[in-house]
Amino acid sequence: MCVISNIVLSVLILFPLLLAQSLEPAFNDDVLGLIVFKAGLTDSQSRLTSWREEDDTACNWVGVKCDPNSNRVTELILDGFSLSGHIGRSLTRLQFLRVLSLSRNNFSGTVNPALAQFPSLKILDLSENNLSGVIPEELFQQCMSLKVISLAKNNLTGLIPESLTSCSNLEKVNFSSNFLSGQLSSKLWSLSFVRVLDLSENLLEGEIPTGIESLYNLRAISLRKNKFVGFLPQNIGNCLLLKSVDFSGNYLMGSLPLSMRKLGLCRYFDVSENSLTGEFPDWIGEMRSLEFLDLSANNFSGRIPNTVGNLQSLKEVNLSSNHFVGSLPDSFRGCVNLKVLDLGHNLFSGNLPLWVFELALESFCVSVNRFNGSVTFSTPPVLSCQSLRALDFSSNELSGEIPSNIGNFSRLEFLNVSKNSFIGTIPASLGELNSTRVLDMSHNRLTGAIPIEIRNCSSLSSLILCENNLTGPIPVAITSLSNLEFVDFSFNNLSGNFPKELTNLSHLTTFNVSFNNLQGELPIGGFFNTIPPSSVIGNPSLCGSIVKHSCPSVHPKPLVLNPNSSNSKNGPLSSSFHHKRIILSISSLIAIGAAVFIALGVVTVSILNMHARNSMARSASGFTFSGGDEFSPSHDTEANYGKLVMFSSDADFEVGAQALLNKNCELGRGGFGSVYKTELRGGRPVAIKKLNTTSLVKNQDDFEREVKTLGKIRHPHLVLIEGYYWTPSLQLVINEYVSQGSLHKHLHEGESGNFLTWKHRFSIILGTAKGLACLHKMNVIHYNIKSSNILIDVSGEPKVGDYGLARLLPGLDRYILSSKIQSALGYMAPEFACQTVKITEKCDVYGFGILILEILTGKRPVEYMEDDVVVLCDMVRGALDEGRVEECIDEKLKGDFAIEEAIPVVKLGLICASQVPSNRPDMEEVIRILELIQCPSESHEELE
Known part of the structure; x- marks a missing residue:
């Protein structure tokens, strides 16, 4: 009995200690799991220094939140910590975790299916990393508590897992900006609690399945930039709570579903860049909450209904690139909150309505339409004057004078009235536009001088007045515009000398004054040391090394002796007069000879011009x-x-x-x-x-x-x-x-909001390669590959033009080619400079390689800086060697491109632009490589 009592006593004494030891691992599971997780990471910014393995709890660590009662970790939020590495299994020790958010880091590898082992997880956000591979089916096998999942902006491939539909409590799904493929399953619509569904910017295809009306809680849906075909969901209007709809950038057809009229709460509606047809529906006025409406780049037709005036909440409307006709309805006046109105590239006609300048618009574009008549800016309300930032009337049939009160729009940053029939002089009030950065009045019938008030446009970076009838000199006033980068005064009747102060414009990259009547010596210094000859041709009286016409020498004045030295007829005075007459005679002969030479030149040019015109007239008749x-x-x-x-x-x-x-x-x-x-x-x-x-x-x-x-x-x-x-x-x-102009125009002259997407750029590269390969099969060398010779058709496909010059003009030799193709500077293969190297198809491959780099970077092959010349090929090659290729991609894409495609394409461009012709692939090989790059399942090893 005593022995038993001692045993019981010992157990009672040891039980608290045993209990503590048994509980200790549970309390340290969170610390252990996080420390192991940290050990597998690279913490480049030392954000996790507070995570110490000797701590008893993780509750005071950065990015960690705990339940105050149990001290167990419930939230791990490390967004934007610049962490890299793999997401391992160690996090599964955090069994009370409800929020796991690791977005905006550099995690790589696959999505670990072990993340499904959190029994209470509500939010899983792994967006904006470098995760790859397929989304594992196992991830959603225990997901009854999951409400939010985001895997956006990774490199995930394959199908959307069927198991996702078992997460019946999901409220937000975001798989956007990956490489997911295949067709959507109609089972997706069984997620009846989903409020936000974003599958945009993937490779999903097929038709959008029926049954979307089952998502009765849906607030926002985006299937933008996929490969969907067929029709818009006909019953989408039954999702009565929808506020945002985006089906843009697909291949959808048909008209807008009638059920849409029930979307009275919808604020954002975008179906741009599809093949939709039909008219602008009258019932659009019932969607009274609309703030953003984009129907651009479709095949809509007909007139704009008056009911558009019911949309008083509208802020942005884009109807561009359709087939709309007729005049603009006055009911637009009712859209009192409208800020952006883009109606470009349609068939609108009639006069520009006055209400345009009564609304507080920030941007108004009607380019490429059939508007006619004169333009009147009635004194607009103060609000309109202060709000308008962009105004584009280009490519219409407008006439009359440019209104003198255009200076009222004091905050205008972009003004384009080109390609109309405007007459008269450029109004002096233009000088009041001191916020304007781009001013384009080209291709009109403007006369008179360039107003000196232009000097007040202190923000100007682009000034385009070409193809008018302007006269007078280049105003010295423009030399005060220190931000000028692009100037085009070509095809006018300007005269006089170049202002020497132009050399002070340090940002100048283009100054085109070709085909005018300018004279004298070209300025020396700054941009003008490397100005291309094509920018000054057509001015026969210009001189300087660029035009290969030396300027007349300045001779010293003849010596004049003192007339009082003697009066004798045969004395020194007579001798000096005789000497003076000899000197003056020589000077006179030089002057007379020069005048005769110039006169003969003028007469010869006139006779040649008359002969050419007569020959053309005879030929035409x-x-x-x-x-x-x-x-x-x-x-x-x-x-x-x-x-x-x-x-x-x-x-x-x-x-x-x-x-x-x-x-x-x-x-x-x-x-x-x-x-x-x-x-x-x-x-x-x-x-x-x-x-x-x-x-x-x-x-x-x-x-x-x-x-x-x-x-x-x-x-x-x-x-x-x-x-x-x-x-x-x-x-x-x-x-x-070919209706859509050159690739050069789209790359270098397009508006900031109208640029080529990554998908479109890749398509242009591949299409151009196929065109060149066809030429080479026919034994035709192009010789002049450059972006201005790649034309874009109405469907956005590239067409190679201006080929076969060597066959049409057999008298071409290397000297003529190199002098004629001045605008191709940077595209020309180095073998053109070596007479002993044979010209083959590989010179086209070189130009194509440079073209690839131009398309990817948005930069010209050669760019002239203030103190340097930047060769695109060398710049990209240096960036590749230093691991900075991503910095070279055109900033207009703003990260909206596939880096897995971009890097191999850059490498391909550099290979094609090899200095040694034999190192360049042929165009058939180029096509095969591009098709491998485009297919995510293939390897890119041959470009490593």
Whole structure:
């Protein structure tokens, strides 16, 4: 009995100690789990220094929150800590964790399925990391408590797991900005508690399944930038609580669902960049909560209904790039909160309504429409004057004078009135626009001098006044605009000398004054030390090394002796007068000779111009037509008549031959000629290239044979050659008209809100490669690869143009090529400079490599800085060597690109631009590599 009592007593004494020992591991599980987790990380900013393994609890550690009663960790929030490494299993020791948020770090590896072992987890946020691989099915096998999951902005691939639908309490799902693929399962709509569903910017495809109305709690849905086809969900209007809808950037078709009229709470609606059709619905006025409406880049048609005025909450409207017609309804006045209105690239007509300047708009764009008549700025309300930041009337049929009170818009930052028919002078009130950064009044009929008040536009970085009828000198006033980067005064009638102070403009990258009447010596210093000759051509009286025309020397004045030294007829005075007469005679002869030389030059140029105009007139009046697929010749071959051959029997010109080369229809000029736009009889436009290299054409037979050969080349990524015109003094090549302009325009001249997406840039690179590969199969070397020779068609696809010059102009040699293709500086392969190296297709590959880098970076191949010249190829190669490639990608993309594609494409561009031709791949190999890069399941090892 005594023994038993002692045992019981011992147990009673030891029980608290045993109990404490048994509980100790449980209390230290959180510390142990977090310390092991930290050990596998790289903490570059030492954010986790407070995590010490000797601590009894983790509750005082940064990023950690505990339950105050149990001291168990309930929240781990390490967002933006710059941590890297893997998310291991050790975190599963935190069995009371309710919130795990590790976003905006650099975690890599796969999503660990062990994260499903948190029995109480409500929020899981692993967004904005470098996680890869598939989303494991096991992640959602124990998820009844899970309400929020975000895996956005990673590199995840594969399908959306079916097991996700078992998380019946989910309220927010964000898998955006990954590489998820496959079709959506209709089971997804069973998540009836979901409020936010974001699957945007993936590779999801197929039709959007029916049954979306089951998501009766849905507040926001985004399927933006995927590959969905078919129709918009017809019953989406039954999701009555929806506030945000975004289906933009897919391949959806059909009209807007009628059920949408029930979305009275919807504030944001974006279906841009699809293939939707139909008219702007009257019932849109029932969606009275709308603040943002974007229907741009579709095929909508018809008029804008008056009911749009019911949308008083509207702040931004984008209807651009559709087929809307008619005038703008006055009911827009009711949209009193409207800030941004973009109606560009439609078929709107009529006068610009006055209400535009009565609303407090910040941005108004009606570019590329059919508005006509004059523009009147009635004295607008003070609010409107102070609010308007961007105004774009370009490419319409507006006429009259530019309103003199345009200076009222004192905060205007962007003003584009180009490509209209404005007349009169540039108003002096323009000087009141001291916030304006971009001013474009080009392609009008403006006259008079550039106003000196322009000096007050202190923010100007881009000043474009080309293709007008401006006269007078380049105003010295612009030399005070220290922010100027881009100036284009070309194709005017400006005269006088260059202001020397222009060399003080340290940010200047372009100063084009070609085809004016300027004279004297070009400035020396700053940008003008490296100004390209193409920027000053067409000014015959300019001199300097750039134009290869030396300036007249300044001779010293002749010596004049003292007239009082003697009066003798045969004395010193007579001798001095005789000497003076000799000296003056020599000076006079020099002056007279120079004058005669200049006069002869002027007369010669005038005679040549008259001869050229007469030849063109004779040629135009003598056009004879020929058609048919067999390229049948014209019957009229007299020397005084031209021969026009079209490769299609149904081709005929609507306007008549005399209007083929109308200057008003000029699209641009290059080293080998000018390009004009005209129309066939059915209204189909064509582009006509007038070659200005007649001396390089051997004879008519050679020319016709080669252009017919080129005309047989057919490829979706090549500009089609549709015919030609021949006289001994004039040769024209008739090409397919490509409506969206050059890649150069889209890369370097586009507006800030209208840039090429990453997907579009990759498509342009691949399409251009396919076009070049086709040329090389036909033994055609392009010779002149550059962004201005890559044209973009209406569907956004690239077409390679201006090819076959070596075949059309057999007199080309390397010197002529290098002098003619001045605008291709930076694209030209180094073998052009070496006479002993054969020119092959590899010179096109070099230019294509530079083009790749230009597309990815948004920078020109060669950029001139104040004290340096930056060669794009060298800059990118240096960044790659230092691991900074991501910094080179065009900042307009703002991180909206796939770095896994970008780095291999950069490497491919550098390989193509190798200095050694044999190191460059051929274009077929380039295509294969690009297709491997585009496919996420393939390896990129060959570019390592």
